[in-house]
Amino acid sequence: MSEHKESSAGTQEQHIALWGGRFKSGPSIALAALSKSTQFDWRLADDDIAGSRAHARALGRAGLLTPDELADMEKALDRLQADVDSGAFAPIEADEDEATALERGLLDIAGDELGGKLRAGRSRNDQIAALIRMWTRRQARVVAGLVLQTVDALIEQSVAAGNTVMPGRTHMQHAQPVLLAHQLMAHVWPLLRDVQRFVDWDKRADASPYGSGALAGNTLGLDPVAVATELGFSTTTQNSIDGTASRDVVAEFSFICAMLGVDISRLSEEIIIWNTQEFAFVKLDDAYSTGSSIMPQKKNPDIAELARGKSGRMIGDLTGLLTTLKGLPTAYARDLQEDKEAVFDQVDTLTVLLPAFAGMIATMKFDKDRLESEAPTGFALATDIAEWLVKNGVPFRHAHELSGECVRIAESRGVELWDLTDDDFIAVFADFLPSVLAPKVREVLSAQGSVDSRNGVGGTASARVAEQIDQANQVASDLAKFAVSVSDGSAYKPEGSLN
Secondary structure: OEEEOOOOOOOOOOEEEOOOOOOOOOOOHHHHHHHOOHHHHHHHHHHHHHHHHHHHHHHHHOOOOOHHHHHHHHHHHHHHHHHHHHOOOOOOOOOOOHHHHHHHHHHHHHOHHHHOOOOOOOOHHHHHHHHHHHHHHHHHHHHHHHHHHHHHHHHHHHHHHOOOEEEEEEOOEEEEEEEHHHHHHHHHHHHHHHHHHHHHHHHHHOOEOOOOOOOOOOOOOOOHHHHHHHOOOOOEOOOHHHHHHOOHHHHHHHHHHHHHHHHHHHHHHHHHHHOOOOOOOEEOOHHHOEOOOOOOOOOEOHHHHHHHHHHHHHHHHHHHHHHHHHOOOOOOOHHHHHHHHHHHHHHHHHHHHHHHHHHHHHHOEEOHHHHHHHOOOOOOOHHHHHHHHHHOOOOHHHHHHHHHHHHHHHHHHOOOHHHOOHHHHHHHOOOOOOOOOHHHHHHHOOHHHHHHHOOOOOOOOHHHHHHHHHHHHHHHHHHHHHHOOOOOOOOOOOOOOOO
C-alpha cells in the first residue's frame, strides 16, 4: 500500500490505494475521478466486511495470523461494521472504491501492522467477484418475494372474477370468449417462471470465487472451501481465471430482471387499454392513480405506464452489460466494474416498482357486466360454429368456410351471429347437414357455452381454471420458501418444476 500527498496541481490529499509501490506519484485528478466507484459500490460494504472476516479466519488457519492477532482483527472488523451501520464511517472523496475505503477504515482501527496483514492471499479481483455474487443472491430473494406479492394479487382477482366471461383477443381483435380469471392467470404463470428462474440461477451463483486471487490462485495455503462456507456458498469456482473474470452469473441475473420487466410491461399494457373509456373494463383505485395538472377530469394509470417504461430501462441495463462483456479477453479487466451499476439499477427499479404494481392489481375493480356483454361480440363465436359442424361430421376445412360464410352474412347486415335466422343456417349448411339439424347450431351461440365447452387441460372452462388457480397457489407457496430462505445454497430445494 502507498500513501502520499499531492501538490495543488494534483490535489489528491492522503490518497490511500491498494496498489502503488512502483509508482512515483498518485493518479491524476482526471484518472481518480474516472476510477472512483464508491458512489455506487458502497452498498457492497456489508458483504465486503463479511468476506474480510472469513478471510481473516483463513489466514489464522494458515498460521499467517496468530490467535491473538485474529481476535484483534475480528474485533476491528466488528468495530468497522458498527461504524458503517451507524454512518460514523463512510467513503471520502479520495477513496477509489468501497474496498479502498474499508481498508482505510480498518487501518484506522487496527493500525498499519495488523490491518495491513488482511490483504495477504486475496485480490480485489476475487474479492469483488465474490461480493457481487453474495449481493445478487440476496437480492434475488428480495425481488422474488415482491414478485410473489403481485402473483398473490392476481390470483385473488382471479378468484373474485368467478365465472365472468370476457372477450379474448388475438392481434388485438375479438377472438374467442374466455373467463376473466383465465386471462388474469395467463399473467401469473410467466411471473412464477421468473421466480423459478431466480431459483435455478441461484444454483449457478452458489460458488465462491474467493481464493482465486488476481487470476491464478494463492500460494499461502488458504482454504477457499472454508471461506466459501462462511460466506454462504456451498462450493467454490473450479477455475481461478473463470472465478475472477466471468460475469455470466451477473448477466443471467440481469436477464431475469429484464424478463421480469417485460412480463410486467405486457400486463401493464392490457391494464392501460382496459382502463380507457372506450374499453371501460376496469377502474383503478384512486390511491393507485394520478390526475392531470391541467385537465381536472383525468385519472391516469401512471403505475402501469411507469412499469411499461421501466421495462425498457431494465432491458437497457442488460444490453449494456452484455455489450461490455462481449469483447473482453480472458481474465480480469477493469471493464468489469460496469457489471454492478446495471444490476444495482435493476434491483432498485424493481424494489420500488413491484409494491406499487401489486397494490394497483389488488385494488382494481372490473366491470363484469360490460365484460360479459362484450364477450360474444365481434363474431367471437365463429370458431364454436366451425367446431359444432365438425362434431356433426363436417370436415374442418369445409366447417371453417361455412362458419366464415355465416360471419360474412352477419357482417353484411350489421348483426351478430346469433341474429341469423334458422333459414340462414339451413341455407349455409345445406350441402352438409339436413335442414332439421342446421338450426341446432344455436346451442353453441353463447359466450358461457363457448367457455364451458373448452374443458381440456389448460382450457378456459371454469373447472379447468379452478384447477390452475389451485396449482398456481401451490407453486407460489413453494417458491415463497426461496424468497425467505438464506442464501446458503441449501436452505431451499424446489419441490417441482413449472411446465
